[in-house]
Amino acid sequence: MPCLKHYFDPDFDHQNLKPVEKNDGSVDYYNMGYVQSVIAGQVLAQWEEESEAGQCPLGYRHYSEKKFPRGPNTKINPENPDQLIATRNGYVFYNEDGLIMVKELLNVRGNVSLSTGNIFFVGDLVVHGAIKSGLDVKANNINVRGVIEQSNVHAAGFLKCDGGIKGNSKALIESKETLRTSFCENATLVSGGNIIIDKNCMHTTVYCEGKFAVKGRFAGGRCYSDNYVYVGEQLGGGLSAAAQIIVGYNPxxxxxxxxxxxxxxxxxxxxxxxxxxxxxxxxxxxxxxxxxxxxxxxxxxxxxxxxxxxxxxxQAEKLESCKVMVEGIVKSGVEISIGQAFLQVDEPLENVFFYYDNNEIKVGSPAVKK
Known part of the structure; x- marks a missing residue:
């Protein structure tokens, strides 16, 4: 009778994780292997013949015939009929029907915390709770329903955080595509696309290759943007919490x-x-x-x-197309740089935009033409 060899743990239980012991004898409480990631084309299982004693090796499963328990997003390897392979990036497991399947979307039904450890996943991730301090999370597209605390979060696609970011000056939040959050405090944001803050962004450093937009206030921080910055209510917070905007360079x-x-x-x-x-x-x-x-x-x-x-x-400057638009108030102490041109705001301004003209930064109004 054939034996099925697995290239993943068939008895894996994400609710019963144990810390991993390192080579030096110490225990790693942060990397506990929350998810068994696989990529398309990866071998998941393979038929092997049983031993002369009629038994399968430890960890193998005994079947009466060579018929794979094949579930969604898997197929028989066309180059080797004794192998079952993944057809999608995701995580592999046995479902309730006893079939091997690959799921593309990973749902974490609570917080990412010490109970889960760091999470590194090749597919899309939804965190229904918060990402607690000290944890690292990497995935393709990431949606966080709760708060991102002092953690490192990296999305190969877009990143959306409904609960906001409270970074305690050490959080690093990165996305290759659009990054959107309800608010952000004391963090570093990096995006290869646009960054959208639905409320306020305070004491945060921003590197945005696309357009940076804050619907509320941006104060006490620094923003590097390729060409466009928009602030809805207030830019800067006075001399004690001024803001710096640097545009015209690749962030x-x-x-x-x-x-x-x-x-x-x-x-x-x-x-x-x-x-x-x-x-x-x-x-x-x-x-x-x-x-x-x-x-x-x-x-x-x-x-x-x-x-x-x-x-x-x-070599990459596009200064004539750069704009910093503020529909609300620009407070005293705000610093604007477009290329090598520099302007410090000495008195409050309202509903204005800043632009580059003949090696100088000039001020126009209204901020946005409607």
């Missing part, structure tokens, strides 16, 4: 430059600390000098890479 290249700048700062501080130790003529000074040389090599490499990125950005 994703600027993000890379910012990351390199952070690396350079850390390396320079490290070199400075090591040089202090060397000056004390410590017995391990030779080791410190080797570390200094390595750090200085990294600094030279990163400075060169940063220059290359800036050269690339300079």
């Amino acid at each position: 994703l290249l600027l993000l890379q430059i910012d990351k390199i700048s952070d690396q350079l700062t850390r390396l320079r501080n490290e070199v400075e600390d090591l040089q202090k130790l060397v000056s004390k003529e410590n017995s391990t000074a030779i080791e410190f000098r080797e570390r200094i040389n390595k750090s200085e090599m990294k600094i030279r490499f990163l400075k060169n890479k940063k220059k290359q990125l800036w050269d690339k950005i300079q």
Whole structure:
């Protein structure tokens, strides 16, 4: 009688996850394998002959005939009739009818928390609760019904968050396509498409390759956008919570430059600390000098890479098409940059737009022609 070998855990239960023990003996409470992802074309199961004792190896299932328990989004491999393969990206499991199937949409019926661990999924994801602090989530399209807290969330497609984002200054929320949320506080947003905030966006850094729109207030933060920024009610919050708007450069290249700048700062501080130790003529000074040389090599490499990125950005400017539109109030202290042109707002303005003209930023009204 044939035995069915599985390339996934047929007895997997996402409600009974256990922490994984690492090679060093420590326990990983964050990566517990919440979902068994598969991609189209991946082998799910394969027929094997039973042993001479008439038994299947541990983990295999015994069947009376070679007839796959084939469910949705699976098919017999045309190149090997003894294999069952996936026809869609998703997660694999045995359904209630005892059939192997692949489902493209993953529903997390509660919070993403320590009970689920981090979630990495190749298909679309709906989180019906919140994404709690300290967790990482990656999927194709992501819809979060609750709040995203201090976590890292990356969508290969679009990302929608109904409950809003409370990032505690450390959340990183990324999407390749449109990113939309009800509100955002203390986070970093990165999108290869548009970013839409239905209410307020406060103390947040934004990198938006498409159009950035805040229907309420944008204050205490910085926005890098390719060409268009729209604010409905208020831009800036006074000198204590001013806002910076930078348009006319590729924001994703600027993000890379910012990351390199952070690396350079850390390396320079490290070199400075090591040089202090060397000056004390410590017995391990030779080791410190080797570390200094390595750090200085990294600094030279990163400075060169940063220059290359800036050269690339300079070639991509589209300054005449850039606009910053505010239908409500622009508070004093707001800084607007379009390319190398700069303007600081000295007194409140209302229902205006900022645009680039002959190396200067000029102000027009109304913000939006209706």
